[in-house]
Amino acid sequence: MFILSEDSNRTQGRDAQSSNIMAGKAVSEAVRTTLGPRGMDKMLVDSSGNVVITNDGATILNEMDIEHPAAQMIVEVAESQEEEVGDGTTTAAVLAGNLLAEAEDLIEQDVHATTIVEGYHEAARIALEAIEDQVLDVDVDDELLEQVAVSSMTGKGTGGLQTETLAETVVGAIRQINSDEGVQRDNVEIHTQVGSSSNATELVNGIVIDEEPAHDEMPTSVEDASVAILDVELGIRTGEVDAEYAIDSIDQLNAALDAEEDELRRYAQDVIDSGVDVLFTTDDVDDRVASLLASEGILTFEDITNKKARKVANATGARRVGALEDLSEDDFGHADRVRTETYGDDDLAFVEGGAAAEAVTVFVRGGTDHVVDELERAIEDALDVVTAALDSGEVVPGAGATEIAIADAVRSAAAGIEGRKQLAVTAFADALDIVPRTLAGNTGQDPIDVLVDLRAAHEAEGRAGLVTDGETVTIGDPVEHGVVDPADVKREAVESATEAATMIVRIDDVIAAE
Numbered sequence: 347m348f349i350l351s352e353d354s355n356r357t358q359g360r361d362a363q364s365s366n367i368m369a370g371k372a373v374s375e376a377v378r379t380t381l382g383p384r385g386m387d388k389m390l391v392d393s394s395g396n397v398v399i400t401n402d403g404a405t406i407l408n409e410m411d412i413e414h415p416a417a418q419m420i421v422e423v424a425e426s427q428e429e430e431v432g433d434g435t436t437t438a439a440v441l442a443g444n445l446l447a448e449a450e451d452l453i454e455q456d457v458h459a460t461t462i463v464e465g466y467h468e469a470a471r472i473a474l475e476a477i478e479d480q481v482l483d484v485d486v487d488d489e490l491l492e493q494v495a496v497s498s499m500t501g502k503g504t505g506g507l508q509t510e511t512l513a514e515t516v517v518g519a520i521r522q523i524n525s526d527e528g529v530q531r532d533n534v535e536i537h538t539q540v541g542s543s544s545n546a547t548e549l550v551n552g553i554v555i556d557e558e559p560a561h562d563e564m565p566t567s568v569e570d571a572s573v574a575i576l577d578v579e580l581g582i583r584t585g586e587v588d589a590e591y592a593i594d595s596i597d598q599l600n601a602a603l604d605a606e607e608d609e610l611r612r613y614a615q616d617v618i619d620s621g622v623d624v625l626f627t628t629d630d631v632d633d634r635v636a637s638l639l640a641s642e643g644i645l646t647f648e649d650i651t652n653k654k655a656r657k658v659a660n661a662t663g664a665r666r667v668g669a670l671e672d673l674s675e676d677d678f679g680h681a682d683r684v685r686t687e688t689y690g691d692d693d694l695a696f697v698e699g700g701a702a703a704e705a706v707t708v709f710v711r712g713g714t715d716h717v718v719d720e721l722e723r724a725i726e727d728a729l730d731v732v733t734a735a736l737d738s739g740e741v742v743p744g745a746g747a748t749e750i751a752i753a754d755a756v757r758s759a760a761a762g763i764e765g766r767k768q769l770a771v772t773a774f775a776d777a778l779d780i781v782p783r784t785l786a787g788n789t790g791q792d793p794i795d796v797l798v799d800l801r802a803a804h805e806a807e808g809r810a811g812l813v814t815d816g817e818t819v820t821i822g823d824p825v826e827h828g829v830v831d832p833a834d835v836k837r838e839a840v841e842s843a844t845e846a847a848t849m850i851v852r853i854d855d856v857i858a859a860e
Contacts, residue, residue, distance in 0.1 A: 363453060366416035366850050367446045373412065373420040374443020377403045381436045382785040383501035383814050399716050401502060402723045403436030404428040416850050423846045427838055432730020433498050434835040437781060438843050444780035445847035448773035453851075457766050463848040465770020468763070469756050470844040472771070473778070476755035477836050480742040482825065486735060491517045493828040494735045495728040497744045500814075502724040515549045516728045519706045520736060522551065529733045530704065533660070536725055538710045538718040541689050546711035547721070551699050552681065553661045554707045555654050558693035559686055560646040561636040567685040568645050571623040572678040573662040573697070575655050578670050580613045580648075581632030607634070613670060614638035620673050624684045626650055626658050628666075645684060647695060662700040731832050740833035745811030745824035746782030748836055750804045753778035774844075785812045789819045796821070 379386045380401035390398040390409045398409055407421045423442050424435040449462050484490060495513035523533040537554040559566075614635045617625060624645045631639075631648040639646050650658075659666060664679025682699025708725055712718035735741050742748045756775040760768050779797055786796035789812070796812065803810030803821050811824035824830070 360453070362854050363459070363851065364450070366414075366853055367450045369414040369417040370420050370446045370847075370850050371443045371450075373407065373410075373417045374439050374446070376410065377406050377424075377436050378440050378443070378784055379788060380406065381440060381781070382788050382812075384785075384789045384819070385436075385501050386788070397716070398719070400720055400723060402720075402727070403439055405723060407435070407439065416853070419846045419850055423842045426842045427835075430838050430842075431734050431832065431835045433727040433734075434831075434839045437835075438839040440780055440784060441777060441839055442843035442846045444777040445774065445843060446850060448777045449770075449847065449851045452769055452773055455769070457769055459851050459854065461766050462770045462773075462851055465763075465767040466774050466844055466848050466851075468767065469760075469771040469774030470840055472756045472759045473752045473774070473840050474837060476752035477742060477748065477833060477840070479755070480748050480751050480836075481740045481833050482742065482830065484741070486739050486741070488517055488521070490741065490830065491520070491732050491735060493830050494741060494832060495732050497829050497831055498728045498731045499724045502720065502727070512547070512725065513728065515547065515708060516725060516732055518549050519708055520729065520732045522706045523704065524736065528737055531729065531733050533705045534729055535657075535705065535707045536710055536722050536729075537694075537707050538712075538722050539689050539692065539694070540712060540715055540718055542711045542713070544710075544712045544717060544721055548709050548711075550696060550707040550709050552697045552707065553657050553705050554709055555650070555657065555695050555697075556692065557647045557650060557654070557686075557695040559640075560631045560648040561633070561640040563637070563640040564645050565643055567683060568623050568643075569683050571645075571681045571684045572621065572675070573624045573626070573658065573664045573681055573684065573700075574620065574622040574673060574678055575658055575664045575666045576625065576627045576670065576673065577629065577655075577666055577668045578627065579629035579631075580610075580617070580627060580635045580670070581630055582609065610634045611638065616670050616673070617644065618642050621675060622673075622678060624681070626655060626664075628652060628655050645686075657705065658697060661697050661705040731835060734832040734834045738832065738834050741830040742833045742836055743809055743811060743824045744829040744831040745813050745827070746785050746800065747804070747809055747811030747824045748831070749778050749781040750800050750810060752836075752840075754801070754804060782812060791819065 380388065380403060385401050387399055387401045388406050400406060404424045407424045412418055412421055420439055420442050424439045427435045427438040452462050492513040495516045496509045499509045499512060519534050520529055523530045610632055617639060622644065626647045628650055631646060636646060655666060658664060662679025662681050665677040667673050667677050680700055681697050685696045687694050710718050710721050710725065712721055753775045757772060760771040760775065763771050782800050783793040783797050786793045799821055800810050809823050810821055811829065812819060813822045813824050813827040813829055
C-alpha cells in the first residue's frame, strides 16, 4: 500500500542522518575561516551581480542561497545568536557544525542518536556551569567595555580606522543612552555616508536624517533651537471633491488669488508668531510659505516620514501637533544645534544635543560602499556586545581561553558518567576545541600543536588563550592583553549550537515532495 505520493522523495535511517549532518557541516565550514582577528573575508555575489565583501558570520549566512532544511537550521543558529546578543554568530555556527561532525563519528560507532542527544544536553549543562566559573571579578567600567568592543571588532573591516578609536566611539554612544532601566539599544542609530575616509566617523549626540531645507534661503545652522513638529499641510489644501468655479471678471480672479495669498501668509505668520526656530512637518509646505519662513530665519523641513518625525521627537522632546492653531511653546522641543550638510548629492540634517535627548548616532564615513557597509556591521556588533556586557555586568576571557576551560571541565566531568553517554559528553568537549583550533589555523599555525600548548598552559596557569601581540600570535593570558567577551555571548553560542545539532541528529527520515 502506497501512503506517499509517487512524486515524493524519501530518505531514511543512516542516509538521512548522513545527508543532514553533511549539509550542516558544509554551512559551518563556509564561515569557519572568518573566525578570529586573522579571519578571512568572503565575497558574495547575487544573481544581479551585487557584491558583498564581509567576514561577518550572520551576514554571510543570510546572503547565501541555502535550500537544504538541515543547513537552514545552522543559519537559524546564527540568526538566534545575532538576535539575542548581537555577536558570536560565527562561533555558534562553527560549534554547531563540529558538534555534528563529532555526532557523525559516534553514529558510525553505533552510538544511538538518543544517547548522543542526552549526552550533548548533559555536556551543555556542564559547559554553562563552567562559563559561570570563568566570569571575571571586575568592574564593568569604560576601559573594560572598550576592551569588549575591540575584541568584537578586531579582524573585521574597519576601513583602516583603529579599533581602539572606534571602541571609544561605541562605548561613548552606549553610555549616553544608558539609564536606570538599562541600555536603550534602539536609541543608538548608525548612519552611513560614502565619502571621505573612515577616520571621519564620529559620534553625533542626536540624530541624522536625509532631509534638506524647504527653501534655499533658509539658514544652514541654528544654535540653541526650539523645535516643533507639525502634522499638517502648510499650503492650499486640495479638497477630496472636484469643484469648478466660474470667474466672470479679472477682479474676481485677483480676489481669489489675494485670498489664497492671505491664507498662506496667515499660515506663515502663525508659525512665526509661535516663536519656533526649527520646524519639521510631515506634510507639504507651499513654496510661498517656505519663502516667508526663510525670510524670518526659520529652518523648515517638509514632508518628513512618520519614522523621522518620531526620531526628531525622541531626540528633542518635541510633541507632534495636528493643527497649526494648537501650536504653542509647550509643544516645543529643544536642540543645542540643528544644521544641514551636503555630501555630494546627499543632503543631511543633524539634530544635536537636545535637552530631552534620548538618541545618539554613529555617523559612519568611508571611501566606498563596501567600506561603509562592513564598518557598519562591525559597529553594530560592537554596540550589541557592549550592551550585553553592560546589562549583565559579566565578561569572560576571550581568545579561545573560555572554550579551553569549559572543554576541560566537560572532559573531566565525562569521566564520572557511565555508559555510552560518556562518549557523547567527551565528544562535546572535543567539539568545543574547534574554536581555539580554528583561531590557530586562521593565524597560519598548526592547530594540533597550538591546542596541545593551550591545554598545557591552561593546566599550568589556569587561563590561556591565543593572543595577538603586534604582528605575532602567542599563547598568554587574554585578560592581561585586554581580550574579553560578554559571558552572554558564550552562553548563547553553547545553547543555540547544542539545540541545532541535537535537532539535526534526531532526524532519521526526510520526506520531500518533488
